Amino acid sequence: MTSTAVKSRAAASGRAGDKIFSGAALGAGVLILITLFAVALFLLIQALPTFSADPAEITGGEGFFAYIFPIIIGTVIAAAIALVIATPIGIGVALFISHFAPRQIAGPLGYVIDLLAAIPSVIYGAWGYMVLAPALVPGYEWLSQNLGFIPIFEGPASQTGKTILTASIVLAVMVLPIITSLSREIFLQTPKLHEEAALALGATRWEMITTAVLPFARPGIISAVMLGLGRALGETMAVALVLSTGGLIPSLIKTGNQTIAAEIALNFPEAFGLRLAELIAAGLVLFLITLVVNMIARAIIARHKEFSGAN
Amino acid sequence: MSKRIDVNDLNVYYSKFRAVEGVSINIEAKSVTAFIGPSGCGKSTFLRTLNRMHEVIPGGRVEGEVLxxxxxxxxxxxxxxxVRSQIGMVFQRPNPFPTMSIRDNVLAGVKLNGKKIAKSDADALVEKSLRGANLWNEVKDRLDKPGAGLSGGQQQRLCIARTIAVKPDVILMDEPCSALDPISTLAIEDLINELKNDYTVVIVTHNMQQAARVSDKTAFFNIAGTGKPGKLIEYNDTATIFSNPAEQATEDYVSGRFG
Structure with missing residues (x-):
């Protein structure tokens, strides 16, 4: 009798716990959706005047598309260069930490990399502005003199070094810790079983990494790169400080180009009326770009689900 | 094709800890040798020293020689x-590469070290290896499907196919059937019987019936107690080990009195 009572009470409290937990989890999930929806709605409503306004009243005088297109391209270029630089380095450092470094080095190195992620972006901006940009000037000179026939290195090079390439390098440094830490975590999760399978077949360490570690980590690496891309696309302060803005030009080493986030940040304080709506519309475009990029990443990961090792 | 292995006074360590002490053993070519013994007696550790997989574990090292x-x-x-491309290994749990198709799994070892292989040769090798592992008829229509989609027993035979595709001299098997059902186990045991026509096979097993069924010679390993190193107690023809062992400990173990 007593024991049944105890049992049923325990079962009842277990059920209550389940209910609370599932309720809390559901609430958290719904809250995220509401927040996202509210942000999207805010952007849309505030941006609306831009789309109904007379094209001549928009900054530049040729309508919203002509205004936004160059800075979309600038944003994409800056983020793409940042990823091209940061991805191989990030994966390399992560592999070094997870599979090559002795344990005494791997621990501190991982810690330092994580610390890089904690530095505020304004510091990166100041460093890019005061240290990196002047240091890169001779390099840009050399590029313009020797590779100037390639449009992206067309001279004359910026004398301050405050170019889109400098901004991209700063962005690369900023996304590096994201890519590195996430990749490292994935690499460490590679089943020992698969690593040993490769080694037992006569694989060298590098071949073990290409046959067992990298394929296993592939979806994780893509996620890491996408998170890095998200940061690179949206990074405001560093770009605003480092980049000396201008119109869209192909050369990466001349003054020019602009990114959406920096455009918004630089102009927001003095904007009102239609200008404000314009900037918010620019924000909406940035929001859509990140959304599309993330959907593409999801699609890439899903396409290889069958071979993911999850089955 | 197949080669013999002679081990002289081998000591195996994990950092400071000596896991296996003073093993000397002669393993004949084209035979099946079984290692039996209670858990923790060092038989798997010893097996892994035969293709230098032991040193993959941080701190793992050996003293002595393996010829x-x-x-x-x-x-x-x-x-x-x-060494590892000459002496292949099959593990306790089937471990086909999850991101590769069945075909790519078989070819995984062949394509290592930058070796190129013509498609027709590759096709022939895939078929030969899968036939050699008694798996061809079950998978020939789905070579491009993931290896991880096969049943446990099929996966293990895929791993054996992958191992024989690199044409090793010796195949080491570390409890290859312990994660498999009885039917799959039977399939692997039949396969081991065929493999010894071409290869030297060394198998670690917890299953004494299995050792009795598949092996020509059996080595019994034991430890004196926890924290003590494992030792080779007795090594002889399988029939002798199971019917008329020289050591009391061997007799106790094979008759089920301990372990």
Missing amino acids: LDGDNLYAPGVDPVT
């Missing part, structure tokens, strides 16, 4: 990568 047809695997200048 493959007279060549010391632990001589200075010997590349463990070469």
